[in-house]
Amino acid sequence: MRRSAVPALLGILAVALVAVLAFALTRSPSDQKNEQRLDAQVEDGTPVVAPGSDKALSPLAGGAKKTLADYRGQVVVLNFWGSWCTPCKDEAPLLERYHKKLQAAGVGTVLGVTHVDAPADSRAFEKEHQLTYPSFEDPGSKMSQEYGASQMPETFVIDRRGRIHAIARTAIDQKFMDGALQRAGVPAKALTR
Numbered sequence: 001m002r003r004s005a006v007p008a009l010l011g012i013l014a015v016a017l018v019a020v021l022a023f024a025l026t027r028s029p030s031d032q033k034n035e036q037r038l039d040a041q042v043e044d045g046t047p048v049v050a051p052g053s054d055k056a057l058s059p060l061a062g063g064a065k066k067t068l069a070d071y072r073g074q075v076v077v078l079n080f081w082g083s084w085c086t087p088c089k090d091e092a093p094l095l096e097r098y099h100k101k102l103q104a105a106g107v108g109t110v111l112g113v114t115h116v117d118a119p120a121d122s123r124a125f126e127k128e129h130q131l132t133y134p135s136f137e138d139p140g141s142k143m144s145q146e147y148g149a150s151q152m153p154e155t156f157v158i159d160r161r162g163r164i165h166a167i168a169r170t171a172i173d174q175k176f177m178d179g180a181l182q183r184a185g186v187p188a189k190a191l192t193r
Contacts, residue, residue, distance in 0.1 A: 038148060039167055047163035050078070050156065051146040057113065057136035060122050066136070068111075069162065075108030075184045076158040077177070080144050081135075082117040083125035085152040087171040092129040098177050098191075099133040105190035108160075108181075113138050115152055159184040 041048045053072075056065035068076065079095055081088040095110050102108035112135030114122045119137055126135060138144055147156060149169075157166040157180040166180030178191055 036148070038164065039169075042164055042167050047159065047165050050076075050158045050162050050164050052143045053162055055143050055146075057138060057143065060112075060114070060119060060126065060135045060137060066134075068158075071109065071111065072162055073160050075102065075160060075181060075186050077102070077108070077110040077181070078113065078147075078156040078158060079110060079172075080113050080115050080138075080147065080149040080152060080154045081125075082115045082152045083121040084117065088153045089125075089129070091153055091171045092125075092131060094172065094174065094177070096129070096131055096133065098181070101191055101193050102181075102186070104193050105186070107186050107190055109133060112136065113143055115141060115144050115149065157181060157184050 038048055038051075050068060053068040056067050058065050068078070077095065077098060079091075081092075095112075099110035102110065110133040112131070112133060114135060114137055117125075122135065122137070125131075136143075141150075144150065144154075147154065151169060153168075153171055155166075155168040155172050155176075156164050157177075158164055165184040166176070168176050168180075178188075181191060182188055
């Protein structure tokens, strides 16, 4: 009985090692550099101009391409996600609630950007979680690379002038959202709706 468990255990360890190595190899030095630069500046309290604001992305729902700059004048919660990502599934209802609050107050929106995801899978994810905020495809992960985003989910809160005020490189919660949105200029009363 013990002999049959050893090969299975070795197989599991080998798969885990390959997964760790694959993750390490897929993170390019530029991704890491962008992540470190953005994080350091935002942690110091320096709002950073959001990168990639001129990159035109295709909406998952179809229609004309849009850029982040098209949302200037609104507070934007930019969320990188994938349908395959378990924490993304967990935070989707919270992002939807905040999208509705921001829209009701007329101050902003949540925008999703898919990461290494098939469009059909992304659309099924939106339907399953009843998401009404717009999400966009990121072919070749060019937008996510500019943000150093490779560990889904990752969220960036951007003010009306296009500057990042908060970064979460993990699933977000209500405390993060309330604090980040207030730093980006959303009145506290808009968040209590």
